[in-house]
Amino acid sequence: VVTQEPSLTVSPGGTVTLTCASSTGAVATTFYPNWFQQKPGQAPMSLIYNTDNRHSWTPDRFSGSLLGGKAALTLSGAQPEDEAEYYCLLYYGGVRLFGGGTKVTVL
Amino acid sequence: EVQLVQSGAEVKKPGESLKISCQASGYTFTTHWIGWVRQMPGRGLEWMGIISPLDSDVRYSPSFQGQVKISVDKSINTAYLQWATLQASDTAVYYCARHVDTEYLGVTLFAVSIDSWGQGTRVTVSS
Numbered sequence: 182v183v184t185q186e187p188s189l190t191v192s193p194g195g196t197v198t199l200t201c202a203s204s205t206g207a208v209a210t211t212f213y214p215n216w217f218q219q220k221p222g223q224a225p226m227s228l229i230y231n232t233d234n235r236h237s238w239t240p241d242r243f244s245g246s247l248l249g250g251k252a253a254l255t256l257s258g259a260q261p262e263d264e265a266e267y268y269c270l271l272y273y274g275g276v277r278l279f280g281g282g283t284k285v286t287v288l
Numbered sequence: 289e290v291q292l293v294q295s296g297a298e299v300k301k302p303g304e305s306l307k308i309s310c311q312a313s314g315y316t317f318t319t320h321w322i323g324w325v326r327q328m329p330g331r332g333l334e335w336m337g338i339i340s341p342l343d344s345d346v347r348y349s350p351s352f353q354g355q356v357k358i359s360v361d362k363s364i365n366t367a368y369l370q371w372a373t374l375q376a377s378d379t380a381v382y383y384c385a386r387h388v389d390t391e392y393l394g395v396t397l398f399a400v401s402i403d404s405w406g407q408g409t410r411v412t413v414s415s
Contacts, residue, residue, distance in 0.1 A: 211392065213390060213397075213400040213401060215401050215402055217333075217402070219333075224383055224405045224406065224407050224408050225325075225333065225383065225385075225405050226405070227401075227402055227403050227404070227405070230388065230401035230402075230403065231390060231400070231401060236403060266332075268332065268333050270333075270335070270401075270402065272397070272400045275347060276335070276349055276350065277323075277335045277349075277399075277400075278335060279325075279332060279333040279334060279335055280332075281332050282332040282333070
């Protein structure tokens with residue numbers, strides 16, 4: 182099971198960190214954490230791959246890391262358009278598992 | 289530009305069969321695994337499985353093994369997801385997604401990341 186915070190709130194211009202934990206133990210780089218953003222009624226969009234790599238289209242206010250045995254996505258300088266659901270994906274060899282998602286509100 | 293274009297919304301009755309598609313363009317189709325992801329109404333994303341367009345090797349999530357079939361026709365750059373017998377619980381939006389390999393200590397680990405998504409196909413199963 183992959184666990185994320187159900188919801189987080191951030192002020193415009195503020196910073197928020199989302200985490201992604203594995204029931205099997207500490208998340209390492211060999212879980213190749215991915216992060217995705219999904220807005221209502223839209224397909225997901227890929228933000229981060231292999232822990233900390235941005236895609237060419239990913240704004241640099243999004244960054245990935247490992248933090249305290251979890252994968253983490255940090256949003257620095259939140260914008261109103263960043264309000265969305267965020268999902269992590271972990272690699273377990275034969276299977277990949279999504280987290281339950283974190284609803285981020287910019288308020 | 290990588291594009292994954294999915295087939296249109298479907299409304300079906302329980303017990304019917306269905307096959308939805310995902311056509312890729314903008315890259316060499318056989319170089320990337322294609323996967324399917326389910327999103328039930330108001331719920332999160334669920335990874336269903338992947339297929340290699342190169343040799344049709346398929347890997348299913350244990351949760352979906354035996355419930356769906358993933359296939360591919362590389363002559364038309366298209367991946368498929370099909371059901372033999374639909375149930376109301378199959379009502380969801382289904383996304384196809386291009387997966388990306390990575391190298392670790394000289395070994396290729398296949399399909400560890402996702403970089404591109406289709407627009408989604410809404411499937412409604414109702415009597």
